[in-house]
Amino acid sequence: MKLVTTREMFKKAYEGKYAIGAFNVDNIDIMMGVLAGAARTKSPVIIAVSEGALKYMHPAYIREAIKAACEENDIPIALHLDHGKSVEVCKQCVDNGFTSVMIDASSYDFETNIAMTKEVVEYAHAKDVVVEGELGAIAGIEDDIVVEDKYGQFTHPQDAVEFVQRTGIDSLAIAIGTAHGAYKFKPGQKPQLRFDILEEITSLMPGFPLVLHGASSVPKDRLDIFNQYGGNLPAAIGIPEAMLREAASKGICKINVGTDIRVCYFGQVRKACVEKPEKFDGRTYLEPGRLAVADMVADKITNVLGSNDKA
Numbered sequence: 178m179k180l181v182t183t184r185e186m187f188k189k190a191y192e193g194k195y196a197i198g199a200f201n202v203d204n205i206d207i208m209m210g211v212l213a214g215a216a217r218t219k220s221p222v223i224i225a226v227s228e229g230a231l232k233y234m235h236p237a238y239i240r241e242a243i244k245a246a247c248e249e250n251d252i253p254i255a256l257h258l259d260h261g262k263s264v265e266v267c268k269q270c271v272d273n274g275f276t277s278v279m280i281d282a283s284s285y286d287f288e289t290n291i292a293m294t295k296e297v298v299e300y301a302h303a304k305d306v307v308v309e310g311e312l313g314a315i316a317g318i319e320d321d322i323v324v325e326d327k328y329g330q331f332t333h334p335q336d337a338v339e340f341v342q343r344t345g346i347d348s349l350a351i352a353i354g355t356a357h358g359a360y361k362f363k364p365g366q367k368p369q370l371r372f373d374i375l376e377e378i379t380s381l382m383p384g385f386p387l388v389l390h391g392a393s394s395v396p397k398d399r400l401d402i403f404n405q406y407g408g409n410l411p412a413a414i415g416i417p418e419a420m421l422r423e424a425a426s427k428g429i430c431k432i433n434v435g436t437d438i439r440v441c442y443f444g445q446v447r448k449a450c451v452e453k454p455e456k457f458d459g460r461t462y463l464e465p466g467r468l469a470v471a472d473m474v475a476d477k478i479t480n481v482l483g484s485n486d487k488a
């Protein structure tokens with residue numbers, strides 16, 4: 178199937194009250210695992226590449242690998258830049274066959290964020306590439322949160338409307354209580370998503386695709402394997418799956434999955450290295466990782482995102 182933008186995917190996801198997974202890949206092996214999981218469940222999929230992964234994998238290799246992926250898999254595939262921090266890197270991806278880019282200027286002031294985002298939108302739309310923007314602080318556990326008003330550090334609904342109108346973006350990442358990385362919460366702290374803010378934003382912009390970052394929910398068995406073989410991650414990490422399903426039913430069209438993939442992949446790679454130290458071929462050590470990623474992605478699509486059989 179052809180490489181597509183996320184327009185059609187998001188429209189159907191919004192109407193069907195499910196979400197599309199954007200899976201972060203660091204290498205071609207992980208990418209093949211993600212695609213296998215999505216193909217098995219007949220789900221549209223977004224392959225997300227961070228700036229770090231872009232440098233590591235090289236844009237030209239990514240471009241050709243995705244071409245091959247589209248020949249091999251009969252599902253809609255979008256190629257997406259995750260957290261582009263500069264206008265330049267977004268343009269580079271547009272020029273290299275990406276169908277979607279995220280410009281994350283959320284650390285700048287509101288007007289600078291608008292100006293940078295708008296510049297990317299103008300460049301990308303001219304080449305039929307869609308753009309995701311970000312507004313509000315998606316926290317890490319290290320951030321000391323000072324709540325000054327009802328919305329605190331979260332995305333302010335009125336600002337979201339103004340931001341979308343003035344930039345012309347196609348989707349918006351909002352902050353409603355998720356956090357990036359594995360260390361989302363302090364000990365004893367319960368994850369809480371601000372569904373009231375989500376509902377307010379959706380009611381102001383019905384039909385507009387919203388995006389949830391920092392939404393990993395690593396299954397316990399995967400985490401156990403990772404920790405058993407030298408990992409040191411907290412016992413329960415992530416947002417409860419029921420909360421993610423609720424978010425998907427309330428206007429969240431794209432849910433990012435990053436930490437889950439790393440824990441899943443490298444748990445199996447570590448295990449294989451320990452269990453078969455006499456081997457020295459990459460397949461022995463990496464294939465279990467790829468297969469585990471495929472299983473995890475298929476499971477997430479079916480049980481959390483709800484995008485199975487929507488290809």
Ligand SMILES: [Zn+2]
Nearest residue numbers: 260390391433
């Ligand atoms: Zn993110």
